[in-house]
Amino acid sequence: MRYVTQKVLFFVVCLWAAMTLNFILPRMIPGNPALAMFAKFQGQLNPQALHALELQFGFSHQPILLQYVNYLKSFLTLHWGLSYTYYPTPVATVIAHSLPWTIGLVGTATFIAVVVGTVLGIYISWRRGGVLDNTLPVATMFLQAMPYFWTGTILLFVFAFELHWFPLGHAYSNTVTPGFNGPFIASVLRHGLLPGLTVFLGSLSGWVIGMRNNMVNTLGEDYVIFAEAKGVSTWRVMSSYAARNAILPQVTSFALAMGLIVSGSILTEVVFSYPGIGFQLTNAVLSQDLPLIQASFLIIAVSVLVVNLIVDLLYARLDPRVRQGGETH
Structure with missing residues (x-):
């Protein structure tokens, strides 16, 4: 119980720190989107219109402490102001539309990479010294060394531009009706295959090599050698x-990867014009859309913290020594 309490308190403190930094940093930047929009009209708007825009974008001339309190309230109520890029669409609406695409694309690709990489790592460690053990880690490391955007650009050029097997971008075709229907699902899968493959190839190496190294270390433990000496079947050993003990570090790595899924693979989404949170964040930066930038970074920070909390609790469940160590200090 003490271990859980410590982890929850740590989560609350980190969340408060992230929210506070997210509040302070944008306010250190001179100007605001309302002034930028006002400048486009070359003085055609009166000061009252400028004040109305400032209120809509969430900018206030109130004391900083009162602004901070209002900011915390807006975070809890999901009232994050209006997007400058998609004015007058609320920031919460923009994120709600883009976040599922990122989670679906990057989350699915990462999960498949974890499963495939872990299985391959277990196999080549058991057959260490073989052909796959000598070639697979090197091949996957070569793919991981290539930047995401370069791998995506090559796949896009070859399979979409030259061979016309896949679309050049976006999440689905304009000719289908969004909804739970066959044509729409097929279009989403077809549009997401190349960007998903880009994420998969770029992350596979870490899971293969990590699991292989964990397995090699575990196979040298006394209890494994003793099990083999007793005649336990190869599959059970x-x-x-x-594998059961070697997979624990993979759980931690998977947690960190899952937390970063929300941030998306920004360059991959940009290359394929995929409407995820990374693509929206890039547009927000180029447009100096501070409300959308602020909300996006906050969503990313919260997701990382939440996933880490869940994994800390899960890890203590999988390995009681972690919980016992936390309770003795």
Whole structure:
């Protein structure tokens, strides 16, 4: 119980720190979107219109402490102001439309990479010294060394531009009606295959090599050697004795990866014009859309903190030594 309380308190403190920084940093930037919009009209708007725009964008001339209190309230009520890029659309609406695309694309690709990489890592460690053990890590490291945008550009050029097997961008075709229907789902899968493959190829190496190294270390433990000496079947030694203990570090790495899913693969989404949170964040930066930037970074920070909290609690469940160590200090 003490371990859980410590982790929850740590989460609350980190969340408060992230929210406070997210409040302070944008206010250190001179100017605001209302002034930029006002300048486009070359003085055709009166000061009352400028004041109305400032209120809509959430800018206030109130004391900083009162602004901070209002900011915390707006965070809890999801009232994050209006987007400058998509004015007058609320920032919460923009994020609500883009976040599912990122989670669906990057989350699915990452999950498949974790499963495939973990299985391959277990296999090549058991067959270490073989052909796959000598070639697969090198091949996957070569793919991971290539920047995401470069891999995506190559796939886009070859399979979409030259061969016309896949669309050049976006999340689905304009000819289908969004909804839970066959044509729409097929279009989403077809549009998401190349960007998903880009994320998969770029992240596979870490899971393969990480699991292989964990397995090699675990296979040298006394209890594994003792199980083999007792005549335990190869499959049971590999899965129940070695892999079960070697997979614990993978859980931590998977948690960190899941937390970063919300931030998306920004360059991949830009290359494929995929309407995820990374693509929207890029547009917000180029347009100096401070409300959307602020809300996006806050969503990313909160997601990372929440996932880390869940994994800390799950890790203590999987390995009681972690919980016992936290309770003795």
